[in-house]
Each structure stands twice: as C-alpha cells, then as structure tokens.
Amino acid sequence: MAVLLVGLTEDVGAVLIKRLIDEDDEVRVVESDDGLAVEWETLGAHVALGELDDEDLLERAGQYARTMVVFTEGRAEHALDPAVAAARRARIERVVVVAAGLSDETGLALLRASGLQYVALDVARTRKGFIRRSGLEADRLAEAIDAADDLAGEPRLELDLADAGAWSALRLEPPATPR
Numbered sequence: 001m002a003v004l005l006v007g008l009t010e011d012v013g014a015v016l017i018k019r020l021i022d023e024d025d026e027v028r029v030v031e032s033d034d035g036l037a038v039e040w041e042t043l044g045a046h047v048a049l050g051e052l053d054d055e056d057l058l059e060r061a062g063q064y065a066r067t068m069v070v071f072t073e074g075r076a077e078h079a080l081d082p083a084v085a086a087a088r089r090a091r092i093e094r095v096v097v098v099a100a101g102l103s104d105e106t107g108l109a110l111l112r113a114s115g116l117q118y119v120a121l122d123v124a125r126t127r128k129g130f131i132r133r134s135g136l137e138a139d140r141l142a143e144a145i146d147a148a149d150d151l152a153g154e155p156r157l158e159l160d161l162a163d164a165g166a167w168s169a170l171r172l173e174p175p176a177t178p179r
Helices: 010-022 034-042 055-061 080-090 108-113 138-150 164-169
Strands: 002-006 026-031 046-049 067-071 094-099 117-122 156-160
Touching: 002 010, 002 055, 010 026, 010 034, 010 138, 026 034, 026 055, 034 046, 046 055, 055 080, 067 080, 067 138, 080 094, 080 108, 094 108, 094 138, 108 117, 117 138, 156 164
Parallel strands: 002 026, 002 067, 026 046, 067 094, 094 117, 117 156
Antiparallel strands: none
C-alpha cells in the first residue's frame, strides 16, 4: 500500500518512515528541503522535491496511493486546500491530517465537504508546539498516524490526541499521561 507524506516534520519523519516501511508500505514524501529529501531517501522513501502547496506535484506523487498524510505545522492557514484537491484528483481514498489545532480556517470544512475518508489528529493540547518541544513522543504520534491509515471502514474522524477517547477510536492505548 502506498502512503504519501506531505509537510513531514523532521522530528517525526524518521520514526514514521521506518514504521511504515517495516509494515511493507511504499512510502512517498513531498519535500521542499533538499537536506531532508536526502534523509528521507536514505531511509527508503521515494521523494518528490518541490513546494508543499503545488497541487499538480501532490497529485502526481499521490497516484495510486491509498492515503495522504498532511502535516500543517508552520504552514499557511489553508494548508489543506491543495492537498484535498490533489487527493480528490489522484483518487486517494483517505487523508490523515496532523495539526496543532483544527478549525474551519485550517481547511477542515473543505476536508469535511470533500467526500474523502479522513482522520484529523489534533496535537495542540498534547504539547507546547510540535514533537521536539515536549509532550507526545514521536513514536506515539507515528503509531497514531499508522493506526489512522489502517482504520477499517470509511472514517471521518476529528480526534484530539490529548483525550484518551481519541486513542480508543484509533484502537490504541493512550499514552501513560496524556497532556
């Protein structure tokens, strides 16, 4: 199964790529940073170098992928818009969003209206910022993303990873001390 990662953060990238490859997923990454592109390729991912909001690039990289995972950290308010449009055109079944705060302004309304399966993972209350600053560990976030990709059915879920119920929805044990 092919998974496309867009806007991958350095702190969770290696953990997530290794996890997905260990599960025999074909991992593709759209990356705008030359140095990170080399790192992802070294780990076994197929990398398309370019802008993260380039709909055409996202669509081409997403051909025959089942899932697109979009990280929105440090990106414009409507970071999901090109990803959702590309996913629909490439016939990607599911979009997994990792965001520090989910709202209609971040593109969630567009995702809801898209008809796509989706799992939106809100990490805002799990830490001060993203992974490297504290809170949710990279391996647990990678586990949650992997579980969101593997959920049966046609999910349309918005989950706050600070809540134990979100982990239950993913069929995972919550972290020992959710933040």
